[in-house]
Amino acid sequence: MKYLLAVLLLVFPVSGMAQSNWVQTGFAVYYGGLKDRETTLTAAHPSLPFGTWVEVKHQKTGKTIRVKINDRGPFGNKSRIIDLSTAAARALGIISEGVAPVEIRVVQSN
Template sequence: MASYYGRQFAGNRTASGDLFDPQALTAAHRTLPFGSKVRVTNEATGDSVIVTINDRGPFHGNRVIDLSRAAADEIGLTRAGKGRVELALLAD
């Protein structure tokens, strides 16, 4: 399950030290190294986006990744606020 960061977090520091930009294609994951590239696919639509991990989380229920607003828009998750996704770690 994926969710996304609201705009109210814009400009806050991520766990990696970056400033959070809702328009960047970034995400939070509990364990993947910072800088990892991950393909996130919306299971309902098949739409996918490639994000860079730059934060830690999510720490809510069964969610495995928190996307930036831009990444959530790319795969159609912003209306529902969350959705089932498939993750694929990409090689360097």
């Protein structure tokens, strides 16, 4: 079922779906390196439209944050569903973990 959903999301972007029902679970990682990633609550996702706001929930702690999709990724590892900016990872409390189980939900599409 998860694979069917992933295929459907690639074929039919989330803007055409009932966004309040769109949920994805997997793992979050974070990436740094650029100055804006240190200070902004942004993320990369393989298929969500740029400008989409998602709520990211850390499945172990229950902590949530909202981030804006502004990049593509993660690539290579299918279980990793979102790359968080350093600021977002810090706010979610996953800097020391590096990789964390999360649930993401679209809260606003552009």
